[in-house]
Amino acid sequence: MRGVVLLSGGIDPVSGRPAVPRGEVAAIGLALSAGGAVGGLHVGEGSVAQRQAGGYGLERVDCLRGGGDAVAILAAHLSAPPPDLVLAGSRACGGEDSGMLPYLLAERLGWPLLAGVMAIGAVADGWLSVTIGLPLGARQEARIRLPCILCAHDAAPAPPFVFDRARRVVVRTVDVSDAPPVPVVEGVERPYRARPRLIGSAGPGGGGTVLENPEPAEAARVLLAHLRALGMLGSSEGASIDA
Amino acid sequence: MGALIAAEIGGIALAALAGWLVLLARWLKGRPAAGSWLAGLRHVPRRYLVDVHHVVARRPAAARMHALAAGGVLSGAVMALPAGLLGAGRIVWALAALAFGIGGIGALLVWRRRVPRSPPGLSGGAFLWLPAALAAWCVGNGLAALFMAVGAPALPVVLAVLLGGAGGVGLLRLVALGPMRHALAGVAWLAGHTRPGRFTGRDTALRPLDLVAPRLGVLVPADFLAPELAGFDACIQCGRCEEACPAFAAGQRLNPKALIQTLSAAMRVAPAAYAGRPAPGAPVMDGKGGMARPIVGNVLHRDSLWACTTCRACVEECPMLIEHVDAVVALRRGQTLMLGAVRDGAAQALQASRERAEPGGRDLAARGDVLATLDVPVLPPGGETGILLWLGEGAFDARYGRTLRALVTLMRQAGLRFATLGADEVDCGDLARRLGDEATFQALAAEAIGALKARRFAKIVTADPHALHVLRNEYPALGGQWTVQHHTGLLDELVRDGRLRLERRQGGSVAYHDPCYLGRYNGEIDAPRRLLDAACGGRVEMARHGMKAMCCGGGGGGPASDIDAVTRIPDLRMEQARAAGAGVVAVACPGCTAMLEGVTGPRPEVRDVAELVLAAVVAS
Ligand code: SF4
Ligand code: SF4
Numbered sequence: 001m002r003g004v005v006l007l008s009g010g011i012d013p014v015s016g017r018p019a020v021p022r023g024e025v026a027a028i029g030l031a032l033s034a035g036g037a038v039g040g041l042h043v044g045e046g047s048v049a050q051r052q053a054g055g056y057g058l059e060r061v062d063c064l065r066g067g068g069d070a071v072a073i074l075a076a077h078l079s080a081p082p083p084d085l086v087l088a089g090s091r092a093c094g095g096e097d098s099g100m101l102p103y104l105l106a107e108r109l110g111w112p113l114l115a116g117v118m119a120i121g122a123v124a125d126g127w128l129s130v131t132i133g134l135p136l137g138a139r140q141e142a143r144i145r146l147p148c149i150l151c152a153h154d155a156a157p158a159p160p161f162v163f164d165r166a167r168r169v170v171v172r173t174v175d176v177s178d179a180p181p182v183p184v185v186e187g188v189e190r191p192y193r194a195r196p197r198l199i200g201s202a203g204p205g206g207g208g209t210v211l212e213n214p215e216p217a218e219a220a221r222v223l224l225a226h227l228r229a230l231g232m233l234g235s236s237e238g239a240s241i242d243a
Numbered sequence: 244m245g246a247l248i249a250a251e252i253g254g255i256a257l258a259a260l261a262g263w264l265v266l267l268a269r270w271l272k273g274r275p276a277a278g279s280w281l282a283g284l285r286h287v288p289r290r291y292l293v294d295v296h297h298v299v300a301r302r303p304a305a306a307r308m309h310a311l312a313a314g315g316v317l318s319g320a321v322m323a324l325p326a327g328l329l330g331a332g333r334i335v336w337a338l339a340a341l342a343f344g345i346g347g348i349g350a351l352l353v354w355r356r357r358v359p360r361s362p363p364g365l366s367g368g369a370f371l372w373l374p375a376a377l378a379a380w381c382v383g384n385g386l387a388a389l390f391m392a393v394g395a396p397a398l399p400v401v402l403a404v405l406l407g408g409a410g411g412v413g414l415l416r417l418v419a420l421g422p423m424r425h426a427l428a429g430v431a432w433l434a435g436h437t438r439p440g441r442f443t444g445r446d447t448a449l450r451p452l453d454l455v456a457p458r459l460g461v462l463v464p465a466d467f468l469a470p471e472l473a474g475f476d477a478c479i480q481c482g483r484c485e486e487a488c489p490a491f492a493a494g495q496r497l498n499p500k501a502l503i504q505t506l507s508a509a510m511r512v513a514p515a516a517y518a519g520r521p522a523p524g525a526p527v528m529d530g531k532g533g534m535a536r537p538i539v540g541n542v543l544h545r546d547s548l549w550a551c552t553t554c555r556a557c558v559e560e561c562p563m564l565i566e567h568v569d570a571v572v573a574l575r576r577g578q579t580l581m582l583g584a585v586r587d588g589a590a591q592a593l594q595a596s597r598e599r600a601e602p603g604g605r606d607l608a609a610r611g612d613v614l615a616t617l618d619v620p621v622l623p624p625g626g627e628t629g630i631l632l633w634l635g636e637g638a639f640d641a642r643y644g645r646t647l648r649a650l651v652t653l654m655r656q657a658g659l660r661f662a663t664l665g666a667d668e669v670d671c672g673d674l675a676r677r678l679g680d681e682a683t684f685q686a687l688a689a690e691a692i693g694a695l696k697a698r699r700f701a702k703i704v705t706a707d708p709h710a711l712h713v714l715r716n717e718y719p720a721l722g723g724q725w726t727v728q729h730h731t732g733l734l735d736e737l738v739r740d741g742r743l744r745l746e747r748r749q750g751g752s753v754a755y756h757d758p759c760y761l762g763r764y765n766g767e768i769d770a771p772r773r774l775l776d777a778a779c780g781g782r783v784e785m786a787r788h789g790m791k792a793m794c795c796g797g798g799g800g801g802p803a804s805d806i807d808a809v810t811r812i813p814d815l816r817m818e819q820a821r822a823a824g825a826g827v828v829a830v831a832c833p834g835c836t837a838m839l840e841g842v843t844g845p846r847p848e849v850r851d852v853a854e855l856v857l858a859a860v861v862a863s
């Protein structure tokens with residue numbers, strides 16, 4: 001299986017120094033566990049962080065140099081020829097990088113995406129089985145059609161850092177054609193408005209309900225009931241999902 | 244008849260030479276050492292008679308035994324061989340007989356050493372045959388020489404030569420089995436010793452590693468330097484190192500003697516059996532040895548590697564001047580740099596060192612926070628001051644902050660001009676280096692050296708002996724040379740030239756715990772004691788103090804590596820302080836402070852020397 005790990009700018013939030021974000025290290029670990037060749041992909045100039053990513057097991061990192069929307073650049077690069085698997089961390093660190101990127105990329109490529117992946121299993125008939133990490137240590141098995149994008153859970157096992165690998169990683173700069181710039185979203189300035197505090201009115205707690213393949217109407221009813229129990233919606237007057 | 248004796252002794256000598264060449268051929272499969280090994284041979288007599296003897300003589304009984312046995316065995320042969328070859332008068336034969344006789348007494352002492360009871364540090368096994376072989380050699384050849392001296396008939400001479408020859412064959416066999424190997428390997432090791440600086444002064448700094456070399460550190464025996472391999476073979480299994488080792492005492496899976504024996508055995512496909520104490524609790528590692536076979540995880544248990552606190556107590560005690568810490572660090576470098584196989588806690592510390600320039604992962608700008616109330620100036624690049632105060636890792640610890648504040652207060656009282664690097668002070672790299680991560684160490688060192696070079700000051704003062712060692716002894720090889728002083732040295736200087744006046748406080752008795760990196764690594768054991776004598780009432784000494792002090796367990800990445808143990812090293816050390824009747828343990832290192840403060844239950848107080856001095860200072 002050919003895997004590609006998306007690497008963000010890699011800036012440590014405390015020191016401001018180059019560092020591979022935890023989730024991306026986990027993503028490299030998942031990619032390695034799937035077997036096959038694993039490369040890294042970064043949009044922008046390569047830095048020490050990309051080299052360090054090699055220390056976690058990437059043999060090669062391609063840095064795509066071109067202006068404009070990173071999602072468009074990645075989509076163009078990944079479509080010819082597409083890898084089987086694209087992995088990313090759950091949170092980007094550095095510059096204007098964003099954890100939204102894998103989602104936007106999945107949308108653009110029309111690929112399925114799963115987040116919070118703890119482990120990768122076997123492929124059967126073009127479907128990959130994965131384990132998703134849920135809160136409180138719960139795990140859920142899932143299947144996803146290849147090619148796909150997986151966002152690693154921060155707690156997925158991380159491969160060790162090996163200096164010998166870091167010093168041998170091949171970092172290539174690939175010049176790509178510019179993509180259209182990211183449309184600038186104008187923000188609207190509004191006066192500060194106090195938000196309702198959730199914490200005091202949080203209801204009786206409890207584990208919630210797990211619904212398996214629910215009907216949409218049934219799911220909505222349960223969600224509304226839950227939010228009401230938490231006091232986040234007004235009482236039930238007038239509200240009806242049939243409305 | 245003389246020819247017969249000469250043939251016997253000469254034959255054994257030639258066989259020994261051949262055995263030596265076989266060993267040499269194996270050692271030469273290691274990496275070539277810098278400098279000529281052969282040329283080092285000229286230093287051997289001096290290194291042997293002065294430096295080795297200096298260590299051996301710390302145990303007079305052992306020294307006597309060795310002098311008599313080795314002296315007799317060798318000098319008898321040296322006299323008898325030419326006497327037999329060239330023909331000699333009765334006087335020479337009589338002298339040879341006397342020499343062998345002395346060797347015989349030595350053999351008796353070798354026997355007495357393990358009879359009636361063998362000390363636990365000594366090895367058994369083949370060692371039990373050593374007195375017999377020595378005795379046969381000395382008695383047989385001694386009698387033969389005596390018979391020659393008195394002109395006895397042929398038969399007794401022949402019988403004596405047979406006995407002597409049997410002893411000689413026995414000694415040769417004991418080369419292969421271990422007990423006599425030290426004699427042959429010792430010569431090679433002393434000639435090619437990898438720390439020649441030891442023979443003219445102190446030499447404790449780790450050597451920088453060339454980070455572009457294909458193999459970093461040691462994975463297989465052939466990765467060691469050739470003389471280092473001879474060094475492992477030179478171990479006489481005396482057990483002095485294991486008696487001194489804090490990790491061994493605490494029941495961690497490390498025994499320095501077993502470690503060196505393991506490394507010696509690792510060179511061989513079919514090594515001789517080891518009959519000494521193993522590393523406590525370590526599973527038997529029965530992998531196959533060989534020059535190109537992995538060591539760690541095959542013949543050596545991983546935990547042995549990470550348990551070492553790099554305290555150098557073993558090195559200090561070793562009569563063969565073996566460098567255990569170098570071996571440990573070389574193996575760690577292999578594991579860390581080539582395989583990334585470090586313990587979890589250590590991996591975190593190394594990652595933080597790499598990404599945050601601080602093994603605790605804290606914000607560098609917060610290092611000075613403990614001194615916030617004292618308003619210590621931060622020296623900007625290009626700035627100038629008298630003393631650059633290197634705060635070190637300890638500054639992030641609230642307890643150690645008290646020490647630093649005491650030091651700063653004293654420096655102020657003495658009217659010194661000083662400043663810190665502020666957020667430009669990165670970790671000195673000590674932890675990374677001891678854990679084998681030479682790459683991170685060199686990166687940190689380069690940054691620290693850059694920051695220091697950008698400023699002007701007369702000297703660096705630090706309260707952290709680990710930083711002291713790195714800055715003073717290890718940065719010069721990387722291009723940073725400064726005068727670096729420990730805070731106890733500075734305070735001692737200030738008291739001695741009257742810039743600080745102390746009035747002795749009465750109180751409980753104080754025992755000084757020497758930090759390994761100040762004592763054994765830098766030889767500074769007097770200044771703190773002088774300060775304590777001036778500041779406190781009764782000072783007492785623990786049984787192990789000065790150059791023989793026992794480690795607190797905090798060095799070498801030990802705490803970060805978190806190795807299973809039967810008991811904690813600082814608990815053992817605190818027990819020694821109690822036994823000395825100490826009410827206060829005086830410390831001079833953030834590591835020791837943290838380790839000893841961590842001892843639970845009622846115990847002597849832990850105070851830094853600076854705190855005790857501050858309590859005794861009077862306005863001058
Ligand atoms: S340096 Fe200290 S801890 Fe390490 S083996 Fe030697 S005595 Fe033991
Ligand atoms: S390493 Fe040195 S101190 Fe330890 S047993 Fe061998 S010779 Fe003795």
